[in-house]
Structures are given as C-alpha cells and as structure tokens.
Amino acid sequence: MSPPLFVEAGVAMAACLAGLHRDAFSGRRERAWSAAEFVGLLSSPGCFAIAARADDGDAGFALARVVLDEAELLTIGVASAHRRRGVASGLLARAMAACATRGAAMLFLEVAADNDAALGLYRASGFHVVGRRVGYFPGQSSPIDGLTMRADLVSAGGAAPDA
Numbered sequence: 001m002s003p004p005l006f007v008e009a010g011v012a013m014a015a016c017l018a019g020l021h022r023d024a025f026s027g028r029r030e031r032a033w034s035a036a037e038f039v040g041l042l043s044s045p046g047c048f049a050i051a052a053r054a055d056d057g058d059a060g061f062a063l064a065r066v067v068l069d070e071a072e073l074l075t076i077g078v079a080s081a082h083r084r085r086g087v088a089s090g091l092l093a094r095a096m097a098a099c100a101t102r103g104a105a106m107l108f109l110e111v112a113a114d115n116d117a118a119l120g121l122y123r124a125s126g127f128h129v130v131g132r133r134v135g136y137f138p139g140q141s142s143p144i145d146g147l148t149m150r151a152d153l154v155s156a157g158g159a160a161p162d163a
C-alpha cells in the first residue's frame with residue numbers, strides 16, 4: 001500500500017471531515033461534529049485542517065488554530081481501519097509545521113488522561129504535560145482529568161515534512 005497523501009482540507013471537505021470525526025471518535029465520550037460545525041470552524045480566523053487519504057479511502061484528519069505565536073490542536077482522529085500505520089504521526093508533523101509557518105512558536109492541546117493511544121502519539125511527537133484539569137471530562141464511573149500538553153515548534157525556516 002502507498003503511503004497516505006496529506007492535503008490541506010478547506011470547507012469543501014467539511015462533509016468528509018465530519019465522516020472521519022464520526023468514525024474516529026465512535027465509542028469515545030466525544031460526540032460527532034457535524035459538517036456545519038466544520039464549516040464554521042474552518043471559516044474562523046487562524047483555523048485550518050489537514051486530511052490524510054490512503055489508497056483505500058479517507059484515513060484521518062487534524063484541525064488546528066493559530067493565534068499570534070500560539071496554536072491549539074483542536075482535534076485529531078484516524079479512522080479505525082487505518083490506525084497504527086503512522087497516519088496520525090504524519091498528520092501531526094504536518095500540522096506542527098503548518099502552525100510554525102503561520103507564526104506559532106508553541107502548540108497546545110487537551111487530552112483525556114485515560115486516552116493511552118493519544119498520549120503515546122503526543123509524547124512520541126514531542127509534547128509534554130504542562131497542566132492538569134481535575135475531572136474535566138465526564139467518565140463512566142468518575143470524571144477523567146484533562147491534561148494540557150505543549151510542544152515547542154521548529155521555526156518556519158526549519159525542516160518540515162514534505163506536503
């Protein structure tokens with residue numbers, strides 16, 4: 001199988017992003033985001049998305065927002081059939097490079113403390129925990145803490161992954 005193709009996803013891909021979000025977060029506590037919500041987000045200042053396409057279909061996406069020298073990873077997800085093939089690592093590397101190109105020096109995100117897959121991904125991508133919000137996410141028996149993570153970004157002049 002060929003490596004995935006990474007493309008910037010504008011409002012024209014809102015339905016595709018909503019489908020990927022529904023698949024990626026199925027069975028998790030997050031509700032599915034609608035195409036209209038993606039249109040709204042992608043129309044807001046500083047917000048952009050990157051999608052990954054594999055030979056056998058849409059594989060995943062990342063959505064981020066840059067405000068001055070700070071950026072936030074709003075969400076990232078990979079369709080269940082495409083996991084553990086480096087799709088999220090590729091998306092995150094490209095999102096980090098794109099944030100740096102847009103002027104951000106650091107990228108923040110929020111992750112549930114029990115999301116082992118996401119924590120593994122983020123740690124492997126250079127993020128470290130900088131804050132904890134106790135009981136931030138609803139859990140099945142008790143609330144789950146939210147972890148704030150941060151990565152310092154390579155400046156726009158640094159090495160970036162191929163588009």
Ligand SMILES: CC(C)(COP(=O)(O)OP(=O)(O)OC[C@H]1O[C@@H](n2cnc3c(N)ncnc32)[C@H](O)[C@@H]1OP(=O)(O)O)[C@@H](O)C(=O)NCCC(=O)NCCS
Binds near residue numbers: 079115121
């Ligand atoms: C988290 C998620 C995006 C990872 O996507 P992925 O494409 O499978 O990740 P990758 O293949 O790029 O994995 C990169 C690294 O992350 C870690 N990782 C990924 N999945 C993991 C898992 N299930 N358990 C532990 N570590 C995991 C590993 O360190 C992995 O490197 P390795 O495969 O060399 O061991 C995917 O599981 C997902 O969509 N989950 C549901 C949505 C979600 O939780 N999003 C994050 C919200 S904060």
